[in-house]
Amino acid sequence: MRLPSTQALRALEAFARHGTVWQAAAELNITRSAVSHQLRFLEQDLGFALLERAGKGVALTPQGKRYAADVRRALTVLADAAVQYVDRGVLRGALTVSSTPGFASFWLCSHVAEFKRLYPDVSLRIVTPQRLDDVETPGVDVFIAYGDGEWPRHSVELISAVDFMPVCSPILLNQLGGLTEPVDMFRAVLLHLDGLGDWLNWFAAAGIVGPRIDRGVVFSDMNLVLAAAISGQGIAIGDNFVCRHLLDMGRLVRPFDLAVRSARAYYFVTEREREGNPAIQAFAGWLKSRVAQTTPVLHR
Template identity: 30%
Template sequence: MRRAFVPPADTLIAFECAARHLSFTRAAEELHLTQGAVSKQVRQLEDRLGVELFRRVRQRIVLTDAGRIYLHDIRGALEQMTAATRQVMSYAGSADVLNLAVLPTFGTRWLAPRIADFGRRYPDAGLNLSVRLQPFDFDEEPFDGAIHHGDPVWAGAIAERLFDEEVIPVASRVFRDRHQIRTPADLARVPRLQLATRPLAWRQWFDLAGVETDAAFQGARFEQFVMISEAAIHHAGAALIPRFFVEAELASGRLVRLFDLSLSQQTAYYFVYPEGRTMRPVVSAFRKWLMEEARTARTRRETMLPG
């Protein structure tokens, strides 16, 4: 029954391409076919569906209402098939492949600079990284593990703590000197950068510093820490950023820590993996490596002087 409702893939690809270009000729060029072949495949699809997908208007084609709806759904299905095919191809040449869901800034600023070491230690292991912002069901998503920030709560999964989060105020040296920032109260009068998902951060930091201000919620808002750090580096404002995200920038002088006062969060970063599922060797190896890296990072931060 299912096969009866699945048209041949070449007709779907021809339809999507023609719909995207609104031209059989341009679709033929992209698919390396003749214009007649593309037109024939689309007509075969229309005959199979019993629905007109295009209206032929003089020398051009226009999607019908049914065509627009079908295009939306088929495009998503084709993208999923493409992603699935690329993922399974990644297994070629690897003894095992780890599929990991990561938070974007964590993946970019903390994990990516270290991942080469994992590759050196486990040269036969493959690795696929994808971004996920929210917890998901491991039974419905093709992941072996995930990096999670928040509380150690994830349905059907085990959460192992990597490290806590120490949020510090930073800015470029140019910004600090230009605005003559000398005391925590000075930050209430300068441009501040806000993280959209943590709207209370500056309010909490000012409270911790004993600074009374009505301006805690003012400032440009960004969706990710990596965007805030780049803006801060280029003198756009002061920012509250987890220290381990900007260690390289602090070491190089691209950012400076404005004050020793840090905002400790109740939440932490965790490595999460499915409960009750036998851990494959590549997952076990990655978990061991990740916990070692997190432990090393914690030790290094604990021995570093503020600044």
């Protein structure tokens, strides 16, 4: 079988990411009919169906989805190979980084200008995932993920372990008249990220068994949790990365010194075949260096 055209493969990859012909056409700067023709020609070359009817439009068949994923990896490898032969005196390229919302807002955004000063010709885009452990989003080069470190088929490197501790506004702490014992925190609203596990683990470490913590407020995003904490709406569980800058500025305080090590951690995750990409290597090196300089030592 002859090798399909690169243009047709790019049309398939763009369609797989966007899910619509018009968005793929807009990205590739060609007409919708051109994208449709490329996909039909590709089906003829391959000898199997890539598309199927879906309502008034079309969607990828299961086989088409698998083939599109392989095409994306192949195009990425080709692009990375080209970058490695560019003049090493000036690092160029485009890098999309997916980071958990808390890490992105309260750590990465406080340091990212340094990376741009070091590598001004690297185009950097930062996005946040819906799941903290997501490492599969198409179009992303690097993932700063929070999880157990088990991501098969990926290169995984520990950024840092995570220590959890209660944090709150100094104004709220004054309104409460201070907190003497951990159980005193039930005088305030407890703020949660998704589930209740982090608070349960901290109270267990503090020797408080079976507390009723389900009467607090649950948020879907760490930015919302901390916004409520900063506004004096309650006490949150924060971590040593997300809360470091807020603690240094005095916008949050720690009512107790006890910190609990999380079973999960922050990891630097990439596809294995992309480890040699110079822009990824540069970002990884910068990130590890900056993290080493800014990671606080907590009492536990």
